[in-house]
Amino acid sequence: MHESTHENASENTYDYVVIGGGTAGSVIASRLTENADVTVAVIEGGPSDVGREDVLTLRRWMGLLGGELDYDYPTTVQPRGNSHIRHSRARVLGGCSSHNTLIAFKPLPSDWDEWEEAGAKGWGAVPMEAYFARLLNNIVPVDEKDRNAIARDFVDAAQGALGVPRVEGFNKKPFTEGTGFFDLAYHPENNKRSSASVAYLHPVMDERPNLTLLLETWAYRLELEGTRATGVHVRAKDGTETLVRARREVLLCAGAVDSPRLLLHSGIGPAHDLAELGIPVAHDLPGVGENLLDHPESVIVWETNGPIPENSAMDSDAGLFVRRDPEQAGPDLMFHFYQIPFTDNPERLGYERPAHGVSMTPNIPKPRSRGRLYLTSADPSVKPALDFRYFTDEDDYDGRTLVDGIRIARRIARTEPLAGWLKREVCPGPEVTDDEELSAYARQVAHTVYHPAGTCRMGATDDPLAVVDPELRVRGLDGLRIADASVFPTMPAVNPMIGVLMVGEKCAELIGGGA
Numbered sequence: 001m002h003e004s005t006h007e008n009a010s011e012n013t014y015d016y017v018v019i020g021g022g023t024a025g026s027v028i029a030s031r032l033t034e035n036a037d038v039t040v041a042v043i044e045g046g047p048s049d050v051g052r053e054d055v056l057t058l059r060r061w062m063g064l065l066g067g068e069l070d071y072d073y074p075t076t077v078q079p080r081g082n083s084h085i086r087h088s089r090a091r092v093l094g095g096c097s098s099h100n101t102l103i104a105f106k107p108l109p110s111d112w113d114e115w116e117e118a119g120a121k122g123w124g125a126v127p128m129e130a131y132f133a134r135l136l137n138n139i140v141p142v143d144e145k146d147r148n149a150i151a152r153d154f155v156d157a158a159q160g161a162l163g164v165p166r167v168e169g170f171n172k173k174p175f176t177e178g179t180g181f182f183d184l185a186y187h188p189e190n191n192k193r194s195s196a197s198v199a200y201l202h203p204v205m206d207e208r209p210n211l212t213l214l215l216e217t218w219a220y221r222l223e224l225e226g227t228r229a230t231g232v233h234v235r236a237k238d239g240t241e242t243l244v245r246a247r248r249e250v251l252l253c254a255g256a257v258d259s260p261r262l263l264l265h266s267g268i269g270p271a272h273d274l275a276e277l278g279i280p281v282a283h284d285l286p287g288v289g290e291n292l293l294d295h296p297e298s299v300i301v302w303e304t305n306g307p308i309p310e311n312s313a314m315d316s317d318a319g320l321f322v323r324r325d326p327e328q329a330g331p332d333l334m335f336h337f338y339q340i341p342f343t344d345n346p347e348r349l350g351y352e353r354p355a356h357g358v359s360m361t362p363n364i365p366k367p368r369s370r371g372r373l374y375l376t377s378a379d380p381s382v383k384p385a386l387d388f389r390y391f392t393d394e395d396d397y398d399g400r401t402l403v404d405g406i407r408i409a410r411r412i413a414r415t416e417p418l419a420g421w422l423k424r425e426v427c428p429g430p431e432v433t434d435d436e437e438l439s440a441y442a443r444q445v446a447h448t449v450y451h452p453a454g455t456c457r458m459g460a461t462d463d464p465l466a467v468v469d470p471e472l473r474v475r476g477l478d479g480l481r482i483a484d485a486s487v488f489p490t491m492p493a494v495n496p497m498i499g500v501l502m503v504g505e506k507c508a509e510l511i512g513g514g515a
């Protein structure tokens, strides 16, 4: 790794400038620098994760949320949802793959095919398969020693109650339903993360003089010359401001919140909104910040008869997919099973956290509500507004899905061998039974699975609301691609990180800079 001194223009010029050393950015920087003739600078807002046990130990993930390594974005008031949700976004090398739970699902064929139908030509299931095979992360099933007895009994009870298949290895073949332990990107022998940074940057960062990591450095405005992006203005930890230049391309990988945020502050976005804030319009691109997607979830909590065994990979190691509507191409309800009482949101409504307990968190794989990210100030240090418009879809599909989720969760809880562990339902509580009350509860305590996406969505070149074309190039500009969760045209039914890593792999190939 080369240390930059910010001294002069030639030192601050690289072939490629990657903004955001997160999940997708780590993949791209690593792949591009396989070619020793190519120079790459990574602008990363956070510090290195090297040697940081608090980051590298998967099971410590919850301790990172809301802390100094979290950008911690609030949501706007959600009239039909929970206005108190804080969206964790990691400020550290590896990005959210350095503080997430590393559940590793290859997106389903129907997810990719939906992208292709949305105008992302070349992103269908068949061509995308190759990128999964390339991933360097250690993707393995939850190890036997990490399989907690109550999680095993949850899987048995889910299978018994619903008749869904037991799945051992969710990535082996496409599924519509099933229950089992997840695949995780981790090293079971020491519970170490196999994040994007661990898998892609750690093995090479001290060895490649063509890779420069500018850590704790914040990108606040793109440099445009006419319609060409030529670099980015950054501020280092000590306050020094520099222009980092790209000879070939700028690659924006700052995530679903910060990629559109940086575009907007650079005058790239809906012209009317920018003008209202006094930001000079460089390029009118109405889709920037639109199509804000997420996987919303709710929670149902039980007190257990006694303590739960300690062993686990990360306290939510098993889950369940259900397809209520056989017309759907994939699952339409998903559950994480937590071996802990997850009462953060219910406590606001007066519920108490039991000493020992478990939770099921039903979520909506294909939510229909769409939100929007926008700026409220021309000051780049002011956080953008995130209006997810949770539970606002016309037919209340999203709200109804969570009600179904609570009912299904109760059926599983009544079924052995899980039933014998459970003392009582803490929240919403057995007395809450009618649809309206369940819906009100489910939405008030709603949480996020932390999957914001879609705010710079990919689409056909002539789609006026697409932000990037199928080669990830920002429409109407040169020298600028985006590769991260923001380019998702639609939400995969499964957890998105593997999809983001695959976007990174494909982006590196599109650039053609690899070895």
Ligand SMILES: Cc1cc2nc3c(=O)[nH]c(=O)nc-3n(C[C@H](O)[C@H](O)[C@H](O)COP(=O)(O)OP(=O)(O)OC[C@H]3O[C@@H](n4cnc5c(N)ncnc54)[C@H](O)[C@@H]3O)c2cc1C
Pocket: 019, 020, 021, 022, 023, 024, 025, 043, 044, 045, 046, 065, 088, 089, 090, 091, 092, 093, 094, 095, 096, 097, 099, 100, 101, 102, 103, 104, 105, 217, 218, 219, 220, 253, 254, 255, 256, 258, 259, 262, 449, 450, 451, 452, 483, 484, 485, 486, 494, 495, 496, 497, 498, 500
């Ligand atoms: C708590 C949590 C748990 C999750 N669990 C799972 C899971 O188990 N499985 C799963 O599939 N998905 C999970 N996810 C979602 C998944 O982690 C994300 O969708 C994915 O990692 C996003 O990758 P990205 O490349 O889009 O952005 P990120 O990984 O967030 O990368 C963005 C990077 O850009 C940097 N950055 C941003 N703005 C700037 C700027 N202006 N200047 C410089 N640097 C900047 C950030 O510091 C960060 O490193 C979880 C997310 C969270 C938060």
